[in-house]
Amino acid sequence: MCRENRDELDSIESKGDAISLYKKTIDWALEECYPNFGVIQRDFSDCEEYGVFVNREFHGELLNDQQVYVFHHCTGWIRTGLNIPKRLIPMLYFANGCDMTIRPGGELTMEVRVPLYVFGRNLVKLDASGNVVFKTYKFDTKDGTA
Secondary structure (H helix, E strand, O other), rough: OOHHHHHHHHHOOOHHHHHHHHOOHHHHHHHHOOHHHHHHHOOOOOOOOHHHHOOOOEEEOOOOOOEEEEOOOEEEEEEEEOOOOOOEOOOOEEEEEEEEEEEEOOOOOOOOOEEEEEEEEEEEEEEOOOEEEEEEEEOOOOOOOO
16 A cells, blocks of 8 residues: 555544545555455445445445445446436446446436446446446456455
8 A cells, every 4th residue: 555545544533534545545455455355344334325335235226426336245236327417427346256237327318438347256247228338347356356
C-alpha cells in the first residue's frame, strides 16, 4: 500500500471512512486480495448502504445510485445503467467467486457504456439488450484465488 493511503488508513474514524478508502483503492485492493475474504466476511457484511455486498443473493435490484459497487461471492441478477438525475454511470467490481447476471436498468434513451471489473474466478453473464453496453475488464489476483 502506498504511503498516502497507509496514512489515510491510520486516520480512519468510522466504517464509512474505511469503505470510502476501500472503494477509492478498489483496483489495488482486489488485485492484492486485501483485506482477505475472511476479513471482508467478518467486517464488511453489513456495508450494503455503501455499495459493498458480501454473500448476497440478488433478485433484479436496480443498482445505479453510487459510482462504485463491489460484489464479493454474490449470486443472482441485478440491473444497472445511467442514473440521469445524478449524472453517473456505476462501475461494478466482482471478486471471490461471484455468479451473477447483469442486465440494463432504468429508462435509457441513449447508449450507455457500463464498465465491469472482474478480479479472479467469477462468472459474470451479460444481458446486452436495450441501450446499455457492458465492457468487461478481467484481472488476475496476486494469490490466484479471488
